[in-house]
Amino acid sequence: MAILGSVACADPELIASSDTDIREELVDPSFEEHIEPMFKSCLACHQGEAPDGGFDLTGDMYARLVEQRSIQAESLNLVEPGDSAYSYLWHKLNGSQSLAGGAGTRMPMGERWPQEDLDMVATWIDLGAEP
Numbered sequence: 001m002a003i004l005g006s007v008a009c010a011d012p013e014l015i016a017s018s019d020t021d022i023r024e025e026l027v028d029p030s031f032e033e034h035i036e037p038m039f040k041s042c043l044a045c046h047q048g049e050a051p052d053g054g055f056d057l058t059g060d061m062y063a064r065l066v067e068q069r070s071i072q073a074e075s076l077n078l079v080e081p082g083d084s085a086y087s088y089l090w091h092k093l094n095g096s097q098s099l100a101g102g103a104g105t106r107m108p109m110g111e112r113w114p115q116e117d118l119d120m121v122a123t124w125i126d127l128g129a130e131p
């Protein structure tokens, strides 16, 4: 890490190019490649006869999330294509579920997802939540 850091500092072009790579990857996240794998861990609680919060993520995960009404925030869909601010899923990950008219704690319980993962989800939603 220290070595990588000093190399990057010695060469500003290297920093610029690696930043660009990250941005390019965020430009158009794919559901199958980037989004679905992130939500596999949620199945630990969101499956079975009585999924936590009444929220079942099994089977077609895309269909479970996109344009599905939230149970907790009755006026919001879990994912509203094109608008992460109106997507309750986003608020649950961000920890702003109460401000969005919902309830409960941030998801997943415990540690907050890294900002780049939250950004990835927001970007995917804002670009239309394509399958």
Ligand code: HEC
Pocket (backbone or CB within 6 Å): 039, 041, 042, 043, 044, 045, 046, 052, 053, 054, 055, 069, 070, 071, 072, 073, 078, 088, 089, 092, 103, 104, 105, 106, 107, 108, 109
């Ligand atoms: C340890 C168990 C557990 C894990 C893991 C978990 N959840 Fe939950 N989830 C719950 C419980 C319990 C509730 C209901 C209480 C609450 O919201 O705090 C809930 C509620 C929700 C709701 C509200 C559903 C609705 O329709 O309004 C969403 C959305 C949600 N979880 C998303 C996720 C996502 C996304 C992940 C993975 C990043 C995740 N959860 C991981 C236990 C869990």
